[in-house]
């Protein structure tokens with residue numbers, strides 16, 4: 325095992341993200357050593373550390389003189405190439421094994437995709453449900469429906485969320501404390517924070533399998549019942565809500581997707597959680613998670629270069645500070661930099677939506693998401709960012725751009741109540757930047773979007789704007805996006 329600086333600097337990884345990964349590695353290394361299993365471990369602060377995976381692997385090959393290399397399929401295309409090239413340069417056979425933490429293999433997804441004009445989550449999800457028998461009875465979906473989306477879109481309303489159970493967070497032990505010191509010393513300029521109280525910062529995250537199982541247990545017991553109903557809702561200064569906070573543990577392979585899904589299904593079968601919530605949760609893991617992984621490996625490396633909407637603007641500085649008058653962005657970004665976490669709708673319909681509407685270059689958006697979230701690994705982050713949230717793949721991942729005005733944010737949160745802007749206005753002193761940019765986005769891409777059957781309503785509304793209204797919106801939008 326090697327801690328190499330390259331993995332934290334190829335994008336400027338946040339302090340939390342670096343520390344979570346390093347701490348989990350060191351805890352795992354300790355488990356192996358305690359079991360007296362052979363392990364060659366290169367620490368980041370080792371003075372001879374060469375700083376890259378290829379260089380450390382080359383040194384290890386010289387030390388151990390292996391007959392062949394055996395590896396589990398990695399999560400990054402870049403890492404796979406580095407290891408393949410190093411193995412080849414030493415004339416060593418490389419045996420790549422399946423990663424058993426997933427339900428499906430990359431090859432199975434490729435077979436599913438072959439010959440299809442369009443890829444859609446729904447078909448892949450149904451195929452996996454049928455294959456695994458999860459939430460199935462006599463070959464049919466339990467509840468006679470594949471999804472319960474209509475029941476899973478509630479906002480909190482005026483009164484706000486019901487009591488939110490405290491998140492399961494952990495005090496840093498000696499290993500984590502040493503990592504925190506190392507990160508604070510070595511990556512001073514990187515975004516995010518790595519010290520502070522446990523409820524708020526990195527080291528509340530699970531870094532051992534035991535801790536990960538605890539997070540899973542508490543989610544199933546305390547939050548799962550509300551998960552579905554409120555999975556799209558947002559609320560100021562409430563980062564955790566009814567989400568599972570399991571992505572970190574899943575992506576670090578402290579938990580397998582199968583055991584998480586089984587725990588949710590068992591809760592339904594024991595009458596402890598409603599079907600709509602359980603299906604909504606299982607769809608995220610058995611559906612989306614497996615789907616984005618398939619897309620990533622099917623499309624890389626060309627996928628990184630996609631920019632179907634020709635978005636060219638730079639990422640605004642406030643993405644790195646949270647300093648903006650827009651209450652929704654301020655809350656989502658500040659929380660992200662403090663905790664390394666934001667839930668899906670904050671990522672998709674606040675930060676992602678702003679970047680889409682403002683026409684920010686997808687590579688800059690990608691680098692930001694990969695840097696700041698503790699669960700960020702390229703196989704899952706890239707399709708979500710470039711495909712789902714920025715529509716930069718032209719519709720491979722999602723059937724239409726997730727474009728919306730400030731009114732969507734107003735409906736799903738209380739952000740607008742504390743904001744100086746008005747989500748209903750597209751021009752004027754109090755115009756909501758999301759609403760201005762939404763109409764401008766539709767105008768900029770009118771010809772392309774008019775060909776998309778799922779955009780009919782939005783384009784029809786656009787055609788109702790006369791040329792004067794269009795010109796005013798254009799002017800207001802260019803003020804927002806000019807440097």
Ligand SMILES: Cc1cc2nc3c(=O)[nH]c(=O)nc-3n(C[C@H](O)[C@H](O)[C@H](O)COP(=O)(O)OP(=O)(O)OC[C@H]3O[C@@H](n4cnc5c(N)ncnc54)[C@H](O)[C@@H]3O)c2cc1C
Pocket residue numbers: 566567568569570571572574575605608609612613614616666667668669671672676693694697699700701704705706708709712713
């Ligand atoms: C722009 C953007 C970037 C994202 N980057 C990442 C990333 O780097 N790493 C990451 O794990 N997820 C990413 N996601 C997906 C999703 O937002 C996170 O998995 C989720 O917010 C993690 O919080 P949670 O564990 O509380 O999830 P929950 O809401 O509790 O969902 C349960 C689990 O389902 C899985 N899941 C949910 N949605 C998705 C999805 N769209 N794709 C894949 N898995 C999903 C996750 O493993 C998650 O832990 C991204 C989404 C967007 C829109």
Ligand code: SF4
Pocket residue numbers: 649650651652653729730731733734739740741743744745746747756757758759
């Ligand atoms: S008014 Fe606009 S900028 Fe302000 S919180 Fe609402 S959506 Fe965000």
